[in-house]
Structure formats: C-alpha cells, structure tokens
Amino acid sequence: MNQPSATSSAAPENSSSGALFLAWAFVGIPLIWGVSQTFVKALTLFQ
C-alpha cells in the first residue's frame, strides 16, 4: 500500500488500519446489503 512520500506542510496523519477498516465498512456494508437484495431479486429470472 502506497503512502505519501513527499514533503508536506500539513501535520502528519498516520491512518491506522482500524480507521481504514471502519471507513470501508461504513460504505461497504450498505453496498453489500443493496447488492444482495438485488441479487435475490435477480434470481427470480432463473426460477
């Protein structure tokens, strides 16, 4: 995973893997829920 390598005047912000997990979960859970709902609906085509 790439990290910023160049200089910056802003304060350091070390992003923990926990923050990364929470961020992806925040958007991933609703998305997976929506996709699963659609998938179930799509299955009716094959019944």
Place this chain on the structure above:
Amino acid sequence: MAEASLLDRSRTIAGPGYNRWLIPPAALAIHLAIGQAYAFSVFKKPLGALLSGDPNAPAPADWTPAQLGIIFSIAIVLLGLSAAIFGKWLERVGPRKAMMASALCFAGGFFIASLGVHLHNLWIVYFGYGVVGGIGLGIGYISPVSTLIKWFPDRRGVATGMAIMGFGGGAMIASPLSVALMDHFKASGTGSLGVAATFLALGVIYLIFMQFGVWTIRVPADDWAPAGYVPNPQHSALITSNNVSADNALKTPQFWLLWVVLLTNVTAGIGVLETASPLIQDTFSEKYMGAGRGVTAAAAAGFVGLLSLFNLLGRFFWSSASDKLGRKTTYGIYFGLGIVLYALIPTLGNTLQLTLYVVVACVIISMYGGGFATIPAYLSDLFGKYQVGAIHGRLLTAWSTAGVLGPLIVNFLHESRKAEGFTGAAAYQTVFYTMAGLLVVGLLANFAVTAVNDRYNEKGPVEAEAGGH
C-alpha cells in the same frame, strides 16, 4: 486575514502518513447517496395515487405517470448543467466544500419535495427533487473525481471506477430502503402513502451519510506522489504530463470527440435499460414460448435487477481494465463489441434463445456502466489532472442529452414498429439496429481521438493555482 474555514481546500491537505485508500470510501459515501436518483421510480406509483390512496386506482386529479416522469428528467438535466457550471468552482474551493454543498442540496431537495407531496403541489416537487436535488447530484457526482485522480495517478481507472460504481450501487440501496420506509410510515398512518415522511427520512439519512465523505476527504500535497510512481510507464502519446484548463479543453476537438463518445455509449445503453422489463416480457411471452413458459413480470423484474448488477460490476471491471488496456482501446471494445452484440439481440429474440439473450444484455450493460466510469480517466490522460473535475463536469452534458434523447428514440422507434403491426422481438428490431448504428458513430469518434495539441497546455506551474495554497 480571516482564518480558513474547515471546509476550505487549504484545511483538507493531507499530512504525511495519510493513507490514500481512505479516499475511495469518502468518494463512495457521496456516490452511494446520490445514486438514489436511479431508484426514484419506486415512488412513481404511490406519488400517482396520493389523492385516491390506492396505487392501483388513481383519482382523476392524481398526478399522471407522464407528469411524474418529468421529476427524474429535471434532476438528470440539472445534474449535467450543475456539473458543467460548478466544475471550476469545485476545482477552486476543493472537494470538501463541494461535497458539503452537494449534501445540503441533495438532502434539501428531499425536504422541499416532502413539503410538495404534503401539499400535493407538483411544482414544489419539481423544484425540490428536480432542481435543488439535481444540483446536489451534479456537484456530488464530480466532487471526488479530480481528488481521486490526484491520489491515484498510477491507477486512475481503478480509483474513479470505485467511486462511479457507487453511483450504480446507490440505487440498489435506495430502492429496498425506500420501499421499507414507505411501508413503515404508511402503517404508522402518516398520510400521503408514507411518501412525504419517507422523503424527510431519506433527506436526514443521506445528509448524515454524506458527512462521512465530507470530513474524510483530503487532497494530496502538491508535491505528493505515490512511492515509486513512474508517470506514463506505457509511454503512450495519449497520456499527457501537461495540463489543459477547462476553458481551453472546450476549444479542443478531443473534448467534443469524447462528448460524442459518451453521448453514443449512454444513449445506446439507455435503449436497453429503458425498455428492459417490457422488452423481455414481449420478446419471450407465452405466445412465443408456449403456455407456462413465458417470462413473467416478476422474472422481468429479476432481469432488471441482473442488469443493475452488471451495470455496477462493469463500472469497476472495465474502468480498472482500462488502466492496463489504455482508454482508447477500452472504448474501442465498448463500441466494437457493442455493435456486434446490439445487432445480435434481435436475432436472439427472434430465435427465442433466452439464456444467450440475457448474457448478451448483461455484457452490453456492463459496457454502458464502464463507459461512465472510464471517462474521467480518459479525460485525465488527455488533459492532465489540473481541472479534470471541471472538464468532466462539462462533458456530463452529454449524459443529460442522452437522458432525453435515448428514451425519445427508443419510444419513437418501438411505437412506430408496433403501429406497423410488429410484435415480440420484431417490435424492438429497429431500436437495436439504430443503437448499433449510434455505436458506429461512437467508434469513429473514439478512433479520431489523438493527443491534444501543445498550444492548449497551461504554461508554468498550475497546482498552486488550482489549490489556492
């Protein structure tokens, strides 16, 4: 000098150590919310029966489907217009302020529309969801694009594909969520079949959800680059290291060629999406398939759901693939393969090959979604990352045009065939052949894309100017 607001671009510059993989979730929070627009159709039936109270038996004074269809059309037109108008403002103020503006407009649109439903005043709904909400859609759609490209210069397609995939996924969340909310509020006896209360609730939910994107988004420092990043490793003439401003981009033939590319790809895709449910029911009805073997309304809804999934997957798959294949080749595949598949659809319908028909339609829709997701990276390759958000915003007027043009063409051709006495697959034949013809135009436009002439490039450093810091 007044202290910069927390929303200002200068307050969003990431410090050393910030993980760039936090940016796609921030972008997704915006796109998953505004993607709700594609699920607006779930409100059409209840909105059309507010006075009668029975969606299956509207009163004479109830709003008609045609009147309700205008709400979505206004929103899509405003999406394109606001993306074009506010693109340069976005580049100046940065993504955080733009995302906040988008959240306020999008949620505000729901609040105003809720009032319109409560008062049974369609003009207020047009203004709320269509105009105010549409502006939120446009600003929100382009708000993370240039930031993602700056964070992922080595994987532009992957990054923009993830965000724009969210726009497709948003409808998948909004559709069942809206139905559940309407059922809940209807059972609670809030009136208006639960629609007004659902609009209010959605406004609140999306306002909160989008705040995650607003406060997570960061822009990289001007001198930042991913570790080990090598610009243009493929040495492609179509990937520039220069920068073209949004105003200058409009003067180039490349911008207008890509406008035609997006227009034709989207118009053709809408041809399938717009008619998906009646298309498969008419083509594979009991009349042709035999008793008990025709495609039912429920199965057709499953077909629409399947197309939505491929629309979503295509956005990520094709856009990511374009990082390896190159954008021009990827669009060449959309158009080249698309022409063959669109031309094949009527034959598959006439010969009643249902499975193959579904597979072909899914591939077509994956390329429709891919077209949306790949275009920001294509623009960035050709014009640089300086004002790519603003250039993308202006290009989205092609989407608005296709949103109006596509359904018009499809309905006109289909109705004409029906009037001539054609039924089943034959009634849609000219629709698909016309769409294949449109893709030929897109193929030629894509083929004509070359590197931008040097005279349009910005002279001197541009990042500080864009960033204002």
